[in-house]
Amino acid sequence: MTPALELTDLRKSFGPAKIIQGVDLSVGKGERHAIIGPNGAGKSTLFNLISGRFMPSSGEVRLGGELISGKKPYQINRMGLSRSFQVSNIFTNMTVRENVRCGVLYSMGYGYSFWRNIGNLKEVSEKTAHILDEVGLLEKANLPAALLPYADQRTLEIAITIAGGADVILLDEPTAGMSHSETDRAVALIEKASKGKTLLIVEHDMGVVFNLADRISVLVYGEIIATGTPEEIRGDAKVREAYLGEEAEDAA
Amino acid sequence: MKSTVKAALAAAVSLCAVTAAQADTIKMAFIDPLSGAMASSGEPAYQSFILAAEHINANGGVNGNEIEILGLDNKISPKESLVQLQKAIDQGARYILQGNGSSVASAIIDAVNKHNQRNPGEEVLFFNYAAVTPAFTNEACSFWHFRFDAHADMKMNGITDWVAKRDDIKKVYLIGQDYVFGEAVAAAAESQLAEKRPDIEIVGNELHPLAKVKDFTPYVQKIISSEADAVITGNWGQDMTLLVKAAADAGQEIPYLTFYGGSSGAVATLGEGAVGTLFQVSELAANQEGISDEQNALVAEYKERFPDYDYYYHRAFVTLEMFDAAAEKAGSIDPIDVAYALEGLSVEGGYGTATMRAEDHQVQQPLFITTVSPDVTFPVDNTDLGWALVEGGVISAEAAMEPTTCEMERPE
Amino acid sequence: METLVFALLNGVIYGLLLFMLSSGLTLIFSMMGVLNFAHASFYMLGAYLAFTIMEGTSFWIALFLAPVLVGLVGMVVERYGLRRVHAQGHVAELLFTFGLAYLIDEVVKIFWGRTAVNYRVPELLDFPLFTLYGAQYPAYRIFILFVAAFMLVALWYLLKRTRAGLIIQAALTHPHMVGSLGHNVPLIFMSVFGVGCALAGLAGVIGGNYFVTDPAMAVQMGPIVFVVVVVGGLGSLEGAFVAAMLIGLLQTSAISINASLADIFGFLGLGPHTEVGEITIASMAPMLPFLLLVLILMIRPRGLMGEREV
């Protein structure tokens, strides 16, 4: 079976700085895959390479077998890959509902449509409402996004990401900066939203990672030093040495 | 939205009150730039008309009626002129005065023609005091349009007439702005010189970009190397000033014959450099012998009243004098009557007789070639320099005359 | 040949004046991100102030005093106008300077009238320096050359050899970093804005009597200055210099080319009497800078020598 997402010898350098130095990674359909690694390991860069924000210096990214490296972000998105951002990247001047609706529109077949009244697009409204309900923002639907509390903005970030119904979802530190209870809610949401989908997640909170992920890859200095199930990673000496240290014990 | 509605309504209601025309004033609407950069051409003309109207009113008015000049600012835009034209007509003005910019004049002629056709009984006359496109009194002539300034070909007649008299001028250089007017001026100069002095060689015929050239030295250099004895240009505005300035800087001392050398500010900018270099053709030569005391007093009065500007729009005074005379002749101030009375009418202006030719509504009057000189009674631009008549610079009305192709359609 | 020599000579002088004007704008634009629409208005202000000062005293005093006054006006504008608008983003800043240009125009008309003023070359410099191909060359133009060269050296020294210059240089390329290093960013902005305006004022002082000092001079110069800054590239005075010279020479030499499009593209079947064929290179000269602007922004948004994209 073709993996949902496959990276082959992916490299990226900025001038002399080699940030990603030959990453090979294969994420199977329906798998929840987490990427962990110390700060500056290149996790966000890796996400930017996959989602098309950056052009890889060399190597390939395949989505469901199709080559996507070199394509524009919107093309990649249309092929079924959606991502969230580490720093909330929402439409601040629009309401929560409008934010989600923007995420829904393309997948419902309303490309650059200028002959339809957006208010009359029933499926779009329902899908939007459904997603708002799913993420628990239904009550705040008509608030301007800029007025949302931080945790809700993070939730909205995820809502926009999953709104298009993409099969492969990339989440960049979805729980960063959240309190414990907020994190728990976010994890529940991610579990629910990624059901039946492929999930690639970058996360610092080891509790989240080990709860959520089917498999984990460890990225250090632009290279994946280990990939495996949570147990395997926990037991991996190289990983402990390079990165986890005592932290892993605590998290486990 | 609601408040927009309210505001709009309030504005609409308050504006609907039309000022009714008073029976004993003749409103004449002056539509020209009165703000912005071009106001320096509109303002002095406006003041000239105001002063002219005051004089006529002081002498008993037009058939006993007073003239009132309404100043309307068109911001030199043809479209805005149409708004102001409508405003003028609504305020009861039946006479329109305008001159700055052929594009505006053309728009007004067109609009007045249409207005008079669409609103019989409410005709409006257009007195054009400065827009010089020959077409207005030729193929595009209109019964409703009267021109009180010599048109471009007539002015060129004045220039070429003077050049023809000067035996020492053997080579002439033509330079102008690269648009319709500049092309027309060059063509007129070429054909008239060929006729009057076939021996004169046109050593250059150059068009430069309109209002974009910062430094004319390269052009002046071309003129110098062509060994021209005189330069003819239709340039106006800064294209005229900068051209002559570059010539003066290069130490050139040949006549630059212009249409618009007398525009406000030109002499101030050029200073001594203009002496003997800058020439202009116009219907006005204030510094000459044999002018009536009355006219000289008028020039002085103008300067006293409006210290920023100088007596330049003599034709404004001629316009109103002819209007006064025509109304008296017709015994009416109705535009159609006045228009018929104006046809063929003559008045004695301060610097010669002006006659309104009936065939095309083009005024015929003497023209003068003048140059900047320190030795004058009436200096300009608040400098010591002024415009002095040059030798042989008087061009009779007959000499300046041009035939017309106008086929006037007159109302019943 | 003669024409070419004159075109080159004048092109260099015009280019230097342009550089004097645009160097200030480049500094301001690179550091603050403000494309100051009113920059050419400060140029005009410089010319008018010099005219007034010269009437009371002498040109030489005006040469120093007028730019200083313009610089002070610039600082006040920055302190009480721009800084206030800053929070609303670049569009608001751009619009503020757009409106400011409008206001300065009107105020100049109130104080100095609507027509050109008699701002003359000082008598000391009002003589022909030499005669070239039968035409006299005014000494004042060479004086412009000297002033521009002096400014160039002074600016270079200020930027490369003084502490303030180092900070400004850092701010040019990394405007966000300077604040983190503990420098007083608002003060730097205000000073740079002032200096930029003063440079424009200086260009006005020596350009006002070279050209014409009238209320239209700002409008005529304004767009060209933008072209220089954008073409030269963000954060690069060298780029601005190259662009200014390029545009100066382009404009002055193109007007002396008589060839029409038909002459050039005749081989493509463009007839000399068609409307397109009749257009001469000379008549296209004023359009060339804008063509350059559009092309540069499309093809090379960093400009000729810029370090960042606009």
Next chain:
Amino acid sequence: MTDMTATYAALEPSRAEKFRQRTVPLIAFAVLLLVIPLFNPSRSMVTLLNHMGITIVFALSYNMLLGRAGLLSFGHAVYMGLGGYFAVHVMNWVADGSGFWGAVPVFTMPAFGFGAGALAGAVIGWPSCRRAGTPFAMISLGVAELVAAAGFMFDSLFGGEMGISGDRMSGPEFLGLSLGPVDEVYWFIAFWTFIGVLGTYAFTRTPLGKLSEATRDNPERVEFVGYSPQRVRYLVFIFAGAFAGMAGGMSAVQDEIFTPENLSLIPSGAILIATYVGGIRYFTGPIMGAIIMTYMGSNLSDYTAGWLLYLGLMFVGVVMFLPNGIAGIVYGTTDTIRAGRLGEVWQSWLIRLAGLVLIATSVITIVEVAFRWSEGYGEVFEPFGLHLDTTNLLTWVLGVVPLVLGVLLVLKSAKGESK
């Protein structure tokens, strides 16, 4: 599940709300357009109203760029101009009356302008819309200069300095309108203004309209929900060009003339000012701006020589203190009143109003006295019988004291509000 659907439905504005918020204002606008002639306005008033209508459509089209898509253009008049020029040409073909063109009523000119504007937008937008922000603004400036220069070069298309004029009374009549008298033109303008308002409003309700707002706020995120921001901008640009062209077509019939000056930076700058002063964040902002600026542009010069200065002061004032423009004040006020908070704020509003009146007193005194002094004809500003010349102490008092007091009052009210 029924419960759920009910909650979902509550998200959307109810039918009644939609009707009240969207349909009622449009109906009110249509009714206003219909009743204006009942007041029997003078012909110059009608001319002014017609120009307002044209400017409203033009400003709304401009706000599709500036307000909705966040694109600052310095060359929007290009599209109105090209649309208008095309319409004038069509009018002349209609006047020639052969074949197809002979059957086209002049009433439809704005539709031709719409098409020409869209085409111009499609051609020029292609290179311009690749970038947003300052580069876009600069490209629009460059393009505007180029097109304006071309306007003077190609006489057969643009008619040189004098432009091209047409006759609106040619061709078949439509709806019994000869379009001769200006009050018949009023109906034509009213119809197309309504279409323009409706069209631009409807555009904001389309997916593309919403996306243009999203692109303004966050172009990057738009890219990650499947849209190309460049494509969004490009399409919006075409529509903005089209509606501007429509305004041009309206103007072609109203004024029957187009000159190259209509393509230049001056009208482009004017529409920028009108739109911004009106308020770019609100749909109705540009409408208010267009009405006020058209009125001021044509009539303020009747009262004062300093009208340009007042205009400039107003613009700078709005940029500095009222980023939401006049619409911002209007909606702010009505919202406060509707929320029943008038009781809390009326004092501070009153103080502010008094302060503004005082400031205005000083500004007007200074400007008027300065203009009269500058003209040097010895004319004196004499409001309410006061003789304010430059030597009169009262002039200086009036120029300074209310200004200082006014600024203090405004500051005080601002302080009070922030508490």
